Amino acid sequence: MAKRSAPEVNAGSMADIAFLLLIFFLVTTTIETDSGITRRLPPMDDTVEPPIIRKHNMFIVLVNKDDQLLVNDDPLELKNLRQRAIEFIDNGGGTGELACDYCQGAGDPTMSDNPERAVISLQNDRLTSYKMYIAVQNELVAAYNDLREREAQRLYGQSYRQMERNFADANWRGDKDRLKDQLDVLKAMYPQILSEAEPRRRE
Amino acid sequence: MSKFKKKSGGGTPGISTASLPDIVFMLLFFFMVVTVLRQNTPLIENILPYADEVEKLEKKDRVMYIYAGKPLPRYQEQFGTEARIQLNDKFAEVSDIQAFIEAERATKREEIVPLLTTSLKVDGETNMGLVSDIKQELRKVNALRVNYTTREGAAQANLQ
Numbered sequence: 001m002a003k004r005s006a007p008e009v010n011a012g013s014m015a016d017i018a019f020l021l022l023i024f025f026l027v028t029t030t031i032e033t034d035s036g037i038t039r040r041l042p043p044m045d046d047t048v049e050p051p052i053i054r055k056h057n058m059f060i061v062l063v064n065k066d067d068q069l070l071v072n073d074d075p076l077e078l079k080n081l082r083q084r085a086i087e088f089i090d091n092g093g094g095t096g097e098l099a100c101d102y103c104q105g106a107g108d109p110t111m112s113d114n115p116e117r118a119v120i121s122l123q124n125d126r127l128t129s130y131k132m133y134i135a136v137q138n139e140l141v142a143a144y145n146d147l148r149e150r151e152a153q154r155l156y157g158q159s160y161r162q163m164e165r166n167f168a169d170a171n172w173r174g175d176k177d178r179l180k181d182q183l184d185v186l187k188a189m190y191p192q193i194l195s196e197a198e199p200r201r202r203e
Numbered sequence: 204m205s206k207f208k209k210k211s212g213g214g215t216p217g218i219s220t221a222s223l224p225d226i227v228f229m230l231l232f233f234f235m236v237v238t239v240l241r242q243n244t245p246l247i248e249n250i251l252p253y254a255d256e257v258e259k260l261e262k263k264d265r266v267m268y269i270y271a272g273k274p275l276p277r278y279q280e281q282f283g284t285e286a287r288i289q290l291n292d293k294f295a296e297v298s299d300i301q302a303f304i305e306a307e308r309a310t311k312r313e314e315i316v317p318l319l320t321t322s323l324k325v326d327g328e329t330n331m332g333l334v335s336d337i338k339q340e341l342r343k344v345n346a347l348r349v350n351y352t353t354r355e356g357a358a359q360a361n362l363q
Contacts, residue, residue: 011224018227025234034266034322035257036352044342067362079359124331131252131327133334134351135358138254142358145256168259198335 037137057112059088059120063136065127078135085143087111089118089190102151102189115147115190123197140194148186156182247272247289252327253356260350265318267307267346269300271333272326286329288337297333300340320348327361 061081062070069076071084092103094113103115112118120140124133145160152160166172167179249272260266270289274282278294288295290303308316321341325334341349 015220015224015227018224018231022227022231022234025231025238029234029238034260034324034350034352035355036260036322036350037254037256038258038320038348038350041338041342041347041349043347044345078362124335126330126332126335128331129327130325130329130331130334131361133331134252134254134327134353135361137351138256138353138358141256164258168261170261198339 037134037141039137053119054113054117056093056110057117057119059085059112059118061120061122061136061140063122063124063128063132065125067129067132069136078139081136081139082143082146085120085140086146088120089115089143090147091118102154104150116193119193119195121195121197141192144190144192147190151186151189152182155185160186243268243270243289243292245270245275245289246278246292246294247274247287248326248328249324250327251324251352251354253358253360254351254353255355255357257353257355258350260320260322260352264311265315265320266350267304267319267321268324269303269321269337270324271329271337273328286326286333288333297336297340300337301344304341304344304346318348319346320350321346322350322352324352 058072060072064070069078069081071081076084087105088111089105090103091105091108091111092100092114093105093107093109093111094100094117098113098117100114105111122136122140149160152158152163156163163179163183166174167176167183247270249270271286272289273279273284273286274294282294288297288300290299295303304321308319311319323334323337338349341347
């Protein structure tokens with residue numbers, strides 16, 4: 001008796017099946033990594049006395065319900081906010097112990113003594129729109145990052161934003177400990193001191 | 204009989220499609236691997252604002268999502284047009300956030316609980332009042348790491 005050979009499976013439709021699956025996954029795919037502005041909220045305890053801050057060390061940003069900016073009692077456009085914040089932080093008006101030897105600002109006595117003392121205070125109305133809030137936050141963070149960028153170029157000949165990206169990248173080949181030390185130095189030079197008051201309803 | 208027969212027909216030979224399934228499978232596997240199925244169906248309008256000084260949220264398992272914005276038109280009859288919070292496919296109140304965070308924490312491994320980040324996906328038109336209420340609740344449960352999730356773009360783009 002002749003052996004009956006097993007009938008061959010027709011694989012012609014395999015491509016169709018694979019295409020069907022492919023299209024399904026193509027449609028459902030969202031290649032997205034979320035990104036955004038990361039912040040730390042202050043802890044809840046109210047036991048800490050608020051420190052006394054000199055008026056010239058404060059950079060007060062108010063945003064009203066119509067999304068208009070008021071910086072130290074002057075109206076300001078959003079596009080000028082970053083520059084104003086940089087001038088304020090980098091002012092270096094202090095003398096003696098408070099002197100800032102890396103600041104390049106004008107040394108105006110009405111602005112901050114030292115980046116370590118410079119406090120940016122942000123206050124919103126409850127009716128401020130979220131996108132305005134994000135825009136202001138973004139500009140203020142950008143002001144700090146621009147200053148750190150400058151110092152990173154001067155001290156290490158690198159870009160601060162690139163260093164931050166490398167530090168966050170798990171696949172980056174390089175000396176992470178050294179990078180962390182360098183980043184810490186830059187962050188200590190221009191610490192981000194952003195205080196947010198509870199929004200209130202104002203007329 | 205000549206040894207050198209002229210090749211019959213000048214037509215081009217057909218292209219073999221035998222490797223087509225292989226190619227398609229390769230693509231299929233690629234998309235299967237990179238696919239992240241959407242976790243939440245949005246019930247609200249969620250047009251995120253723009254920012255460019257951003258950090259990436261790399262590890263998905265360390266992120267909790269809180270959505271906020273106006274209800275979508277088909278829910279407006281029931282829920283109104285005021286901005287609402289959405290947690291896990293449901294509309295929620297500000298007071299539900301604490302329970303939500305605790306429940307999320309319970310599903311995570313103990314060692315990553317302190318590293319959890321709350322991603323706030325808030326529509327650009329929302330009022331800050333709601334956002335700061337959310338932040339206040341987060342502070343109460345000590346979930347202090349927040350990420351205002353945004354789209355890439357200059358801050359100026361928010362004003363248009």
